[in-house]
Amino acid sequence: MELERILIVENDVSDRDKMVEAVTSMGHKCLVARDGLDALELLVTNRVDLIISSINLPGMDGLALMSRVLEVMPETAFIMIAGYGRDYSYEKVIGAGAGDFIKKPFTTQEFKNKLKRVLSQRRLEEENRRLLKAQASLNERLATILAMATDLTSELDVDRLFQLIIGKVTEAMAAERTSLYVIDWDNEEIWTKVAEQVEQIRLPLGEGISGRVAKTGETINIPDAWDLPYFNRDFDRRHNFRTRSVLCLPIRNQQGGTIGVIQVINKKGGEIFALEDEALLKSLSAQVGIALENSLLHEELKLSFDSSIRALSATVDARHPLTAGHSQRVTEYALMIGEELNLSEDDLEVLKYAALLHDIGKIGIRDEVLLKNGSFTSEERREMNTHPEKTKKILENFHFPRSLNRVPETAAHHHEKVNGEGYPDGLTGDEMNLGSKILAAADVFDALTSRRDYPKYCNGEKMDCEPMPLERAVNILKKDAGSHFDVDVVEAFLRCLPRALLHYRGNHFPEEYVDQMLRQLAPDRLP
Ligand SMILES: [Fe+2]
Ligand SMILES: [Fe+2]
Structure with a gap:
């Protein structure tokens, strides 16, 4: 003693x-x-x-x-x-x-x-006194772990979860920074997301401190990272940062497999990470592992759902060579309008799937009508106009998650008009939901600005099958705002039109076609 x-x-x-x-x-x-x-x-x-x-x-x-x-x-x-x-x-x-x-x-x-x-x-x-202090610090640690478990398990969105974990761990560990990586065993890489950046950062497995921990599953706790021969000092030099103490641990799933790596950098107060810190980070990383695996599985399911719907949507468009890409473009325009109108994330998801699937009812239209090169007879027009009802029937047989249960109705009303003269139900603006109003404008805009087999009509004048000059298409939207289209939707669409045009410049729209319009609408956005 x-x-x-x-x-x-x-x-x-x-x-x-x-x-x-x-x-x-x-x-x-x-x-x-x-x-x-x-x-x-x-x-x-x-x-x-x-x-x-x-x-x-x-x-x-x-x-x-x-x-x-x-x-x-x-x-x-x-x-x-x-x-x-x-x-x-x-x-x-x-x-x-x-x-x-x-x-x-x-x-x-x-x-x-x-x-x-x-x-x-x-x-x-x-x-x-020592025991009381140890007890207090243990209680504090337990409270941190419990609070973290509650917060993390309620977040399924991977991007938000990343930021949540990084914020919570940095605070709990009294560190300056935290990095979180997920292991991609197939490509032998680790990846991470940085706030405000859409792109993932990818590093080879085995490289640097995190890459090494990912590969070996060991824990690295070092007072000064610069003492390690395999530490890459480039990041510090580029960001004018000095990495000193580092504690890096593997994150395991419930089966014990390593799925990621968590790294805390620079213990505040210039100290090193003690054994007690290691124990706390180990407990926290167990919570992180559960939340991360849940959210990655959820993300995978979402991706697989999304790709199935997109494949289905493209199949419908592909029945006619001239409508290829129509639903995809309507989706892009609709989402831009939705964002412009500050729709919630859930409403944007409904809008996305309703837009991708709005014409799926065309599956039930006979080839003679759907593929007809020329004007419709009134009988053929009647048959063509049944496609929104068919869309609704097909989509009602889909099992959508609860948050998407408004998709069939939203998609089925893309040919309604706010003055009640649309079809199939003759709904008025008050009866239509905002998603359907957005789809109506996006759908017509794409039809007008794409090549079609049948001639377009403008103010009773028969036009050719070529894409209508953009200016004319815009004038139709403006003129029909309040009768066919919702006024707020048209205004929002016009505000984001430069963005929409640039998105398809040189792809769906010839460059000259877009540039001419931008010269009038937003000269500062000309490429
Ligand atoms: Fe349609
Ligand atoms: Fe359409």
Whole structure:
């Protein structure tokens, strides 16, 4: 056990020598002061466990010294010594904070016994304080882990989960930075997402600290990363950052497989990550593992759902070479309008799938009608106009997740008009949902600006089958706002039109066609 440091404050030389001898013979380190001020000066630069002080001292007396010391160092133990013939009550001295009290004259044995008792009492108190502190830090750690588990498991979106984990772990670990990587075992890479950046960052497995932890599953805890030969200092140089302490751990799924890596950088206060930090990060990374795996599975399901719907949508468009890409473009336009109108993420998802599938009912239209090169007879027009109802019937047989249950209705009303003259239900603007109104505008705009087999009509005038000049298509949207189209939707569409045109410049739209329009609409956005 570490031996105690003891300060003896005594003015009387012979008593002082007697005590110093006893203390050193017991193996303790001994400091000596002649009076209270001398003692206080020594305490500025020296830490002591016990002060043995005479009460009668020149200037500041022993009781005043004890009160001054306990104010700033309440853990210091005291033994007070009363002078020859002086009468101090035991209660008064103990009540003032002393651990024990001796009256002069005393024998060396009596002194040693008191010393032993006070020191063992102090050790007990010290141990209690240490245990209480450990208990408090354990409670704090448990609370952090529990709070993190609750927060993380309710977040399924991978992008948001990444940011959530990074924020929570940085705070809980009192670090400057946190990096989170997911392992792509197929491509032998680790990848991460950085806030505000759409692109993933990918690094080879085995490279650098995180790559190494991903590959081997080991834990790396190092005071200074620059001491590691495999640490890449380029990132620090490029970002004017200095990586010092690093703690990096593997993240495992419930089956024990390594799925990612978490790395905390630079313990705040210039310290290193202690064993206690390692234990905390291990507990946190178990929560991270569960949340991350859930969200990755959810993402995979979403991707597979999305790609099936897109494939289905493209199949419908592909029945006619001239409509190829129509649903995809309507989706792009609809989403741009939806974002412009600040639709929620859920509403944008409904809009996306309704747009991709709005013409799926055309599957049920006979080839003679669907593929006809020329104007429709009224019979053929009637058949063609049944496609929104067919869309609704087909989509009602889909099992959409609850958040997407408005897709069939939204898609089925893409040919309704706000004045109630559309089909199939003749709904008015008040009865249509916003998604259907957006689809109506996006759908007509794409039909007008794409090549078709049948001629287009404008103000009763029969036009050719070529894409209508953009300016004319825009004028139709403007003119029909309030009768065919919703006014707010048209205004939002016109605001994001430059973006829509640039998206398809040189792809669906010839460059010259787009540039001519941009010159009028937004000259500053010309490429
Ligand atoms: Fe349609
Ligand atoms: Fe359409």
